[in-house]
Amino acid sequence: MSRVLVLNCGSSSVKWRHYDGDRTLGQGTVERVGEPGGGPADHAGAVREILDGLDLGGLTAVGHRVVHGGQTFTAPTLVDDAVLAAIRNLVPLAPLHNPANLAGIEVARAALPDVPQVAVFDTAFHHTLPEAAATYAIDRDTAQRYDIRRYGFHGTSHAYVSRRTAELLGRPYEQLNTITLHLGNGASACAVTNGRSVATSMGMSPLEGLVMGTRSGDLDPTVIFHLRREGGLSVDEIDDLLNHRSGLLGLTGANDMREVLQRRAAGDRAAALAFDVYCRRITGYVGAYYALLGHVDAIAFTAGVGEHAAPVRSAALAGLERLGISVDDTRNDGEGDRVISPDDAEVSVCVIRTDEEREIARQTRDVVGAH
Numbered sequence: 001m002s003r004v005l006v007l008n009c010g011s012s013s014v015k016w017r018h019y020d021g022d023r024t025l026g027q028g029t030v031e032r033v034g035e036p037g038g039g040p041a042d043h044a045g046a047v048r049e050i051l052d053g054l055d056l057g058g059l060t061a062v063g064h065r066v067v068h069g070g071q072t073f074t075a076p077t078l079v080d081d082a083v084l085a086a087i088r089n090l091v092p093l094a095p096l097h098n099p100a101n102l103a104g105i106e107v108a109r110a111a112l113p114d115v116p117q118v119a120v121f122d123t124a125f126h127h128t129l130p131e132a133a134a135t136y137a138i139d140r141d142t143a144q145r146y147d148i149r150r151y152g153f154h155g156t157s158h159a160y161v162s163r164r165t166a167e168l169l170g171r172p173y174e175q176l177n178t179i180t181l182h183l184g185n186g187a188s189a190c191a192v193t194n195g196r197s198v199a200t201s202m203g204m205s206p207l208e209g210l211v212m213g214t215r216s217g218d219l220d221p222t223v224i225f226h227l228r229r230e231g232g233l234s235v236d237e238i239d240d241l242l243n244h245r246s247g248l249l250g251l252t253g254a255n256d257m258r259e260v261l262q263r264r265a266a267g268d269r270a271a272a273l274a275f276d277v278y279c280r281r282i283t284g285y286v287g288a289y290y291a292l293l294g295h296v297d298a299i300a301f302t303a304g305v306g307e308h309a310a311p312v313r314s315a316a317l318a319g320l321e322r323l324g325i326s327v328d329d330t331r332n333d334g335e336g337d338r339v340i341s342p343d344d345a346e347v348s349v350c351v352i353r354t355d356e357e358r359e360i361a362r363q364t365r366d367v368v369g370a371h
Contacts, residue, residue, distance in 0.1 A: 185212060
């Protein structure tokens with residue numbers, strides 16, 4: 001069996017998992033990276049801490065999550081100096097994430113010089129987007145000059161969940177039309193046909209699309225101009241507002257859906273409105289992707305909110321019965337990977353536990369095996 005270590009460096013944490021084939025040898029998370037009074041001072045220190053605590057004998061490869069591959073990387077890639085430089089050149093497209101991803105790769109390469117390092121890109125799964133789906137309707141020359149287009153994110157999750165949905169239903173992956181809904185603190189929708197991403201809600205950055213924990217999602221660009229001209233906010237202040245002080249947090253003061261649901265149940269009007277805004281946005285994307293796909297075989301909810309918030313699943317799909325979409329209340333309240341639609345529903349509605357680290361390990365093994 002091949003032993004693979006997966007490193008997933010987020011903006012303020014590092015998740016790791018150590019595999020022997022499909023068996024998990026160990027896993028953990030280093031939290032509050034770079035935060036005052038928190039954990040390690042930076043991601044490099046966090047990765048060194050992880051490596052120092054593991055027995056890495058017999059390690060076959062290290063798989064690294066990299067958020068943004070731009071138009072350069074459309075598949076998992078064996079890391080060398082040129083690849084590292086290319087990822088560094090993409091930092092302007094993902095200034096909050098790619099630097100952390102780079103730190104993890106650099107430390108692992110230095111500590112394990114004889115072990116292959118593989119970069120697995122969040123954006124790669126979406127490289128199959130049709131040109132009409134990836135193109136924004138702005139001046140073509142400007143878009144090309146500044147690499148402005150839809151890239152999409154959460155690719156490893158959408159890939160894993162769409163494949164796992166086919167397994168759960170006993171259907172061939174290459175013959176299934178699926179809408180995957182990754183609903184966590186970050187949230188995105190994806191339309192998958194024949195194993196290929198053909199539409200996704202996140203765009204040039206993870207800010208576009210669904211309402212999220214702290215991000216606004218879809219927004220009239222005029223709001224930005226208005227805040228600049230009338231409010232006097234700087235570009236950085238607007239960036240901070242839309243990425244870190246909007247979404248559920250902006251509407252309720254809490255970015256955790258569990259707290260929003262508790263407040264809503266207690267009669268809090270702000271929480272009730274936030275819940276409705278959140279679910280209405282999902283409903284709109286499901287309807288739009290249904291129209292794009294022509295027919296839908298399955299809808300899969302995943303990630304923290306998608307896996308655990310039954311009221312969100314019910315509300316997000318309410319009123320779609322004429323499309324063959326419905327949720328069985330008893331099944332909706334269960335746990336684990338399961339179908340939550342009635343037996344006779346035209347569209348299977350599923351709950352799938354995402355496993356991005358396992359998907360990264362799978363892709364890493366494929367790359368190393370090919371070399």
